[in-house]
Structures are given as structure tokens and as C-alpha cells.
Amino acid sequence: MKQFFTSLYLNKYFLTFVVIFAYLESVQERFSFSKSLHWHLFTPDAAIGQLLNALLLFVIIGLVLQKFEEKLTIRHALSVFSISLVLYVAGNNVLAFVVALTFDTVERNFNATTLTTVNIKYVMDVFVYGGLFLAHYYFQKNQEDKKKISMLEKVQIESQLSQLKAQLNPHFLFNNLNVLDQLIEEDQAQASVFLHDFSDIYRYVLQSSDQQLVSLEDEIAFAKRYFRLMKQKYGEAYRLQITGDIPSEAFLPALSLQLLIENAIEHNLGTERSPVEIKLMIYSQTLLVSNTLMPKKQGKKGGGRALLNLGGQLELLAEKAILVQQNERTFEVTLPLIFKNEN
Template sequence: MLFLIKKWQKAITFNIKETLKIFSTSLLLHVIILQSLGLCISFLFDNVERNFNLEVLTHSLVSNFMDALIYGSFFLAYYYYQKNRNYQNQISTYNEALSENKINQLKTQLNPHFLFNNLNVLDQLIEEDKYKASDFLNEFAEIYRYVLEVSDKKLVTLTEELSFAKSYFSLMKHKYGNAFQLEINPKTNNNTFIVPLTLQLLLENAIKHNLGTENNPIEIIIKIGENIIVSNNIIKKQNQKLTSGRSLQNLKEQYLLLSNKEIEINHKKEAFTVTLPLIPFHKND
């Protein structure tokens, strides 16, 4: 059977037509080979008539056929079980590699996005106040070090990400002052994880798409419970450019790949809210 499987089988997985062909041919060859050997031995000892009369031959054929049917069935079942298990392992390994590659692609899209947006802020500050621009640049260098550190990580602890979000928001205050306000209501521990730069991206999104003032600020609230809820009131900019929403779509894809859960985006007239699932455990590679 193993010889015929290697010779005839073309399908990667179980194929009924190929299996029946292999099984029936194996049964036939098994019976023919055993009877041929029996005939040779009978000729050798000169007892052909005794061993190959109708009654003995019928009994021998039935016995050989039943043995081949039973043990051959067990062998094929075991062979295809092992083959299927190996195939499933290969698929699993391939899917993991595919997901890993996709996540890396998504992360490489985010880092230039982060750098480009903040260099734009720096460029504006240089024109407005060179001393603020200098402070901004120094703090930005420290913050970008974190971005580089987490660039090869799938997830980070929520505590780390909250600390980074606070540092990033402090950086933005160089330009916007109290026009944007941040409130964090954390109930967190180091056993919960989050996609790196998630909170920073949502803070950036709120700042980019809204026009806050000191008298009428944009209030960004981060609430942490079973999920993370990031919300802000909306004061739309006039003549705002249309955006592709690629960053949020990027984030949705990362969460789906890493946790098999989707983020929820709720865009109303008065408020914009994003709900993020917390990931309870992860071992970084």
C-alpha cells in the first residue's frame, strides 16, 4: 500500500477515487502474491493437489482477503490520519507566518505616519516659536525612542502604552496648549496587553480632525474596564481635507490578526468613540 501511495497518489489531501484505486489494487496484489508463494512452496514439496484443491483454495483466498481488508483498512486510516494532521500543522504554520508578515507590514506603515505628522508639527512650531520648537524636538526624540523599541513587538503592556500616551499628549501641548485636554480613568495591571501606539494614534486622530480652543476645548477621555474606550467631543475644522482613514483601518486589521476581535468605531455628530478589546495574555517572540 505504501509503495502504491507513493507511486499513484497526487492529491495533497484525502481523495476517495485515489484511495479506492490504491486499496483495491493492494488487496488484489496481496492475494496474488500470497497464493503465488504458496504455489511455489507446494511445487517445492510436491503437495500441490493437497494445498490447492477447491476447498483449501477457497478458504485460503477468503482468509487472505479478509486479513488484507482488515489490516489494510487500519493502515490506511492511520496513514491518512497522520497525513492530515501534518497537513493541518503546515497550514497552521503557514497562516501564522502570513499573519506575522501582515502585522509587520502594517507596523511599517504606522512608523513613517507617526514621524511625518510630528515633523509637520515641528515645522509649524519653528515658524511660530523657536524655543517651543527646541523643547518639542528634545521631547520628540525621547518619545520616538519608544516607537523604535516597540516596532518589533506585536503587543505591549497597557501600563507602558498609557505612559507613552501621556508623554505624547504632553508633547502636543507645546503647540495646542489647553485647547485639548486628556482624562484617563485607568484600572490597569501588567497582565493586559494592547497593540503598540494604539492610544497615541487615537489621540493624534482627535487632535488632527478637531479645532479646539481654550474656551471650548476638545476633551479626550480614556476609560479602562473590560475594554478600553477612547472618546472625544467633536468640533470640526472648517475646510477640513478628506482623509482615507487608513490608520484606523490599519489598527482594525492588527487587532483582528492578533486577538481575533474587532475594534468598534462609533462616529456620532457630537462625539467620536473607539472601543478596543484588551488582550489578557501574550508572549512576545
């Protein structure tokens, strides 16, 4: 319930404004009716009743907003307003009829004149208070979306820079060119495969660095190429196993899997006798990346920042969080998959 009201942006400033507005409206209506000043004009009972009606209207609009896809368009706002108007007027009439039936006042309260007057008041309430609420709601929603976009751009830029540095720095290039040079002398066929993977890695990094999301299928293919490259350097000290079927229309932030594989290699010391097992397990809604723990004596300093960046991207792109778990034997990261129909 608290989350529901929070989603409506019913903060203290807006509610204070509604209270003051309802109070002044009640004073104005009483003065218009009595045409004279007296203490009864300023009692708060009518304002409290109007405030409760306004809160009921806000709840109805909020429920309607939840049932429809939220888009900041005039057409969407008009649809929400129209449906809320019908529900509010109909709901108040039903409630009033039940009360009148209970106290045997149906004939007095449900004649043509009274119904017309009361329903005009209900419609005016929707236009006044509903209009105020929707203006406030869409303004706050727009501000929140702008803030999210700004944060996403900041996180993405930082993440892309760290990822590009990891792949394109001179040390990475120099090491792999040395491996390539050795393979050319020892095994030309293997050297050709290595060079093909090496060029594909650079091409994928450059193509995906400006994209928010890439398909899971592309990420898996890239992870395989990247790991084949690492095997040329480390041999059987690290092993990669991929299980599960790739869901259709599943996406992840670019280079997510490479980042996790690289972390497993850089933070753990594997040998051919005791290799580090890296597993990618694909499920319908998530992807689990795990590796056996064999920490290096001198671990990489500043570790964990790239993982935080990845978590920030998923939180902003799909409002989903990654799950990081560790025990004595394994380190696991569960990534929520993003699907097209969620965006």
C-alpha cells in the first residue's frame, strides 16, 4: 500500500496544497450560498469531506494508471481522465444509493433535481481535483524519467569506458599479439582461428559500445569467442561451460558476460590440475554466472566497480537487480534477463 501511494507522488507539498484549496473552496461555496459572513463559513468540516473525496479520486486514478501502460502522452492522460471520471461518478452514486437505502431517504436524495446537482458536483470535482492530480503526477513522472535517463547515461559512459579499456588497452593488445606470433610459428591453422576470434572481439566491442542492450544470443556468442582467446593464453587452467536454452527476445547490457568471465579469470588462479570452472546457466528469466573460488594471493585492486556499473545499468534499464552470492567454494552472479515487451 505504501508503495502504491509513493508511486502516485502524493508528497506532503501536494497534499498541503490540496488541503488549502479544499478549505478555500468550502469557504467560497458557503459564502456564495449565504451571502453573508459568519463563523460557520470557516469551520473545516466541509473541507475535510472534500479532502476525503479528493483522496478517493486520487486512488481511483492511480488504479487506472496501473492498469494501463504509462506513457507521457496527451492521449494517455485523456484516457485515464475519462475512465476515472466514469468510475468516480458511478462509484459515488452507488455509495450514495446504498446509504439512502439504509436510511430510507431514496426518494428525497434520488430525484431529478438532486441527482443533477450532485452529479454536476462530482464531475466538477474530477475536473478540478483530477486535473490537479494528473498535472502533478505527469510532471513528477517526467522529472523522474529525466533523472533516470541522466543517471543511465552517466553509468553507461563509465561502464563503456572501463569495458573498452579492458579490451583495447595496449597491454591486452600486446599480450594477444605475442600469442598470435607464437601460434603462427607453431600452428598456422590455430593462428588463423585465433586471429578470427581476435578481430571479431574488436568488431563486437566497437559495434555494441553505443547500444544500451544486445541480444543474449549475441552475448553468448561473444563470450565463447572471448573465452577461446583466453584459452590460448591460459590453456586448461580455466574452463567454460554453458547450459540451457536461450529464450527468444532476451537481452542484456553489452559486454555483460565478458565482464563476468574476465572477473573470474583475473581474481582466481587456476591450473591444469585444478582449473577454475566458469559456468553460464541460462534460465527462462535469469542467467547465472558462477565460478569456483581460487583467489589469487595478490588480488586485483579496485575490483567490484565494473560489477556495480553492470548492476546500475540493469536497475535503470529494467528496474531489476543483480544478485551476488559467495560461499567458500563458489562466486555467483545472477543476471535478470530483459525482454522486448518489458520496455
